[in-house]
Amino acid sequence: QVQLVESGGGLVEPGGSLRLSCAASRSIFGIPVMGWYRQAPGKQRELVANIVTSGSTNYVDSVKGRFTISRDNAKNTVYLQMNSLKPEDTAVYYCNAVETPRIYWGQGTQVTVSS
Numbered sequence: 392q393v394q395l396v397e398s399g400g401g402l403v404e405p406g407g408s409l410r411l412s413c414a415a416s417r418s419i420f421g422i423p424v425m426g427w428y429r430q431a432p433g434k435q436r437e438l439v440a441n442i443v444t445s446g447s448t449n450y451v452d453s454v455k456g457r458f459t460i461s462r463d464n465a466k467n468t469v470y471l472q473m474n475s476l477k478p479e480d481t482a483v484y485y486c487n488a489v490e491t492p493r494i495y496w497g498q499g500t501q502v503t504v505s506s
Contacts, residue, residue, distance in 0.1 A: 395486045400500030411471040413486030424489040425469045429482035
């Protein structure tokens with residue numbers, strides 16, 4: 392079992408930056424996949440980015456070049472650095488951990504991009 396707690400969301404103007412953090416209740420060293428998803432109003436939850444234990448990353452096309460996912464195993468934390476934010480990035484962002492057969496979710500943090 393692992394509990395995930397997101398933080399770092401908020402209101403930011405277009406073009407601004409935010410860094411989301413996902414703190415895990417135990418070591419993430421052995422968790423194969425950690426990721427960030429988001430869900431905008433009226434839309435399905437979508438994968439934003441994920442990172443595996445080797446450090447390889449994967450991004451949805453709409454955030455490539457703007458977002459960076461990283462994991463700090465020593466701090467049991469996963470980050471999502473978001474730059475050049477756009478209004479269409481507005482959503483609730485969820486942290487995710489995949490430890491087959493279990494999948495864990497955080498409660499989410501709201502990101503609003505608006506002027």
